[in-house]
Amino acid sequence: MSEMLVLIDHSDDGPRKVSLQMLSKAHALAESTGDEVAAVWLGPGAAAAAEELGAHGATKLYHWDSADAYGYVTLPQVEALEEVLDLSEADTLLFASSNHVKDVAARLAIRVDAGVITDVSGIELGDDGRWVATKEVFGGDIITTSTFAEGKLSFLGVSSNAFPAERHGAGAPELVALDIALTDEARGAQVTAVEKQASADRPDIGEAAIVVAGGRGLGDESGFELMGELADLIGGGVGASRAATDAGWYPHRYQIGQTGRTISPTLYLGSGISGAIQHRAGMQTSQNIVAINKDAEAPIFSIADFGVVGDLYKVVPKLIEELEARQ
Amino acid sequence: MKVIVPVKRVPDTAGEKVIDPDTRTVDRDAGETVLCPVNEFAIEEAVRLKERLEAEVTVLLVGPEEAQPTIRKALSYGLDGGIQITDDAIVGSDALGTARVIAAALEQEEFDLVVFGNQSTDARTCLVPAAVAELLGLPSLTYARHLEIDGDQVTVHREHDEGWDVVSSTLPAVVSVVEAINEPRYPSFKGIMAAKSKPLEVRSLADLGVTADEVGAGAAAATMYAHEPRPPKEAGTIVEDDGSGAAAAQLADWLVEKKFV
Numbered sequence: 001m002s003e004m005l006v007l008i009d010h011s012d013d014g015p016r017k018v019s020l021q022m023l024s025k026a027h028a029l030a031e032s033t034g035d036e037v038a039a040v041w042l043g044p045g046a047a048a049a050a051e052e053l054g055a056h057g058a059t060k061l062y063h064w065d066s067a068d069a070y071g072y073v074t075l076p077q078v079e080a081l082e083e084v085l086d087l088s089e090a091d092t093l094l095f096a097s098s099n100h101v102k103d104v105a106a107r108l109a110i111r112v113d114a115g116v117i118t119d120v121s122g123i124e125l126g127d128d129g130r131w132v133a134t135k136e137v138f139g140g141d142i143i144t145t146s147t148f149a150e151g152k153l154s155f156l157g158v159s160s161n162a163f164p165a166e167r168h169g170a171g172a173p174e175l176v177a178l179d180i181a182l183t184d185e186a187r188g189a190q191v192t193a194v195e196k197q198a199s200a201d202r203p204d205i206g207e208a209a210i211v212v213a214g215g216r217g218l219g220d221e222s223g224f225e226l227m228g229e230l231a232d233l234i235g236g237g238v239g240a241s242r243a244a245t246d247a248g249w250y251p252h253r254y255q256i257g258q259t260g261r262t263i264s265p266t267l268y269l270g271s272g273i274s275g276a277i278q279h280r281a282g283m284q285t286s287q288n289i290v291a292i293n294k295d296a297e298a299p300i301f302s303i304a305d306f307g308v309v310g311d312l313y314k315v316v317p318k319l320i321e322e323l324e325a326r327q
Numbered sequence: 328m329k330v331i332v333p334v335k336r337v338p339d340t341a342g343e344k345v346i347d348p349d350t351r352t353v354d355r356d357a358g359e360t361v362l363c364p365v366n367e368f369a370i371e372e373a374v375r376l377k378e379r380l381e382a383e384v385t386v387l388l389v390g391p392e393e394a395q396p397t398i399r400k401a402l403s404y405g406l407d408g409g410i411q412i413t414d415d416a417i418v419g420s421d422a423l424g425t426a427r428v429i430a431a432a433l434e435q436e437e438f439d440l441v442v443f444g445n446q447s448t449d450a451r452t453c454l455v456p457a458a459v460a461e462l463l464g465l466p467s468l469t470y471a472r473h474l475e476i477d478g479d480q481v482t483v484h485r486e487h488d489e490g491w492d493v494v495s496s497t498l499p500a501v502v503s504v505v506e507a508i509n510e511p512r513y514p515s516f517k518g519i520m521a522a523k524s525k526p527l528e529v530r531s532l533a534d535l536g537v538t539a540d541e542v543g544a545g546a547a548a549a550t551m552y553a554h555e556p557r558p559p560k561e562a563g564t565i566v567e568d569d570g571s572g573a574a575a576a577q578l579a580d581w582l583v584e585k586k587f588v
Binding site for chain 1: 450553587
């Protein structure tokens with residue numbers, strides 16, 4: 001029996017949702033291959049999360065408790081994972097397909113001669129025993145199927161919300177502590193400060209099941225207070241179109257579109273967004289799309305599951321009222 | 328100081344995107360192609376380094392002869408010269424294969440800083456900047472929303488979901504930039520005219536000392552082998568707000584019915 005590795009993406013508060021989704025998927029895949037699912041946790045906090053990781057499918061947990069994992073850019077994680085690949089002899093690694101983790105996968109893949117497929121929304125075992133991955137390209141216009149070359153390690157970057165997180169009721173995983181002696185090279189780019197801007201009680205748009213987005217039609221930055229009010233009521237994150245971030249109404253970090261973030265929530269609710277192709281490239285793979293816009297001809301309505309043609313400043317407050325009445 | 332900006336030719340997001348059934352690569356002749364919009368932020372940052380530190384900036388492109396207008400476009404922002412790597416054997420490379428070609432080209436150059444866009448608008452893997460840094464044995468200060476050079480030190484604000492990390496290393500280094508970093512200016516008429524006569528060097532894989540079996544579809548560790556257009560969406564329910572609030576109530580019902588609330 002060999003091991004299938006899942007690199008846990010986590011914040012100070014615990015594992016991110018995508019990590020539990022990856023473990024659940026790995027658990028299902030391991031049933032067909034007979035592998036064991038081993039989670040990898042880099043940085044402090046593994047012990048507190050062990051039970052939850054076990055419940056989602058991890059039977060083993062490699063952990064490196066040093067703050068050095070994030071004290072320098074990318075390479076400490078690469079060196080720790082090299083060690084885990086050696087120890088486990090795993091040939092498959094699942095990682096969260098988010099920016100910083102992709103860098104870890106890229107550098108590690110060069111070192112250990114692996115193939116990398118990012119932004120994966122489907123994984124199956126092919127007849128020849130190789131992984132077959134599906135992903136959406138060109139902003140979701142085309143769905144592609146890819147596989148790995150024979151004999152290569154397989155790194156799969158998993159999109160947020162591509163798979164459900166499921167509890168299997170298994171117990172805590174076996175803990176394997178790592179002792180990593182970093183090279184000087186790994187200490188080459190030091191993190192000297194961390195600036196936290198995001199609200200702690202609102203989910204990030206990358207992992208939120210619901211995303212409320214605002215655009216040019218908000219008119220000014222105060223419109224994002226209304227978006228925030230709606231988002232907090234239904235447990236969503238808040239995103240923006242490029243018109244809104246370029247105008248300075250909302251931080252660029254939350255821009256949804258071809259030059260910004262790509263999201264696939266179960267519900268996208270856009271207000272005052274016309275749905276230009278550049279924006280659709282970042283959100284059209286959302287499972288359900290709601291649009292509120294005063295222009296009945298706005299292209300967003302062509303991909304909307306539910307659309308309201310009207311003034312968002314009349315419709316959204318009324319919607320908040322109606323939702324509160326139903327809760 | 329010497330700066331190199333690798334750029335990419337991509338299909339226009341607004342245009343038709345076609346995958347060539349034989350090569351399984353983007354058919355860049357099928358629709359309009361453009362300089363990747365994310366590269367504009369890298370170019371703008373390089374132009375600012377020219378203005379602040381008299382940096383000499385070279386643009387690097389891996390792609391066929393028809394991609395030369397993309398290099399000229401990049402040069403029109405006021406960059407100093409271009410290098411194009413072109414070779415039929417490169418076709419079908421995966422992101423890591425492309426990184427090998429870029430890294431081999433960079434190894435022939437003297438530079439202090441390589442400035443990438445953080446992703447391309449077509450493939451969006453984000454893998455290339457970090458892979459190039461790994462191949463060159465350099466730090467990868469990626470997703471920069473702010474960049475400073477002080478002597479032989481580079482400091483960036485490295486963006487993440489919750490804010491950013493302040494990170495520093497010595498030069499040379501590889502950085503990638505996100506759109507928050509600046510507001511790209513438009514090329515001037517003078518810049519567009521001058522771009523036509525800027526030096527442009529064309530190199531093959533042999534010039535780089537790379538053999539054909541190290542790159543291309545045959546060497547790709549991950550290969551796309553099938554593709555289909557996204558199935559068209561069924562038309563949704565569109566209601567008009569008549570001022571009575573009925574439309575908002577209908578939407579609330581729909582959200583409840585779908586179990587979002």
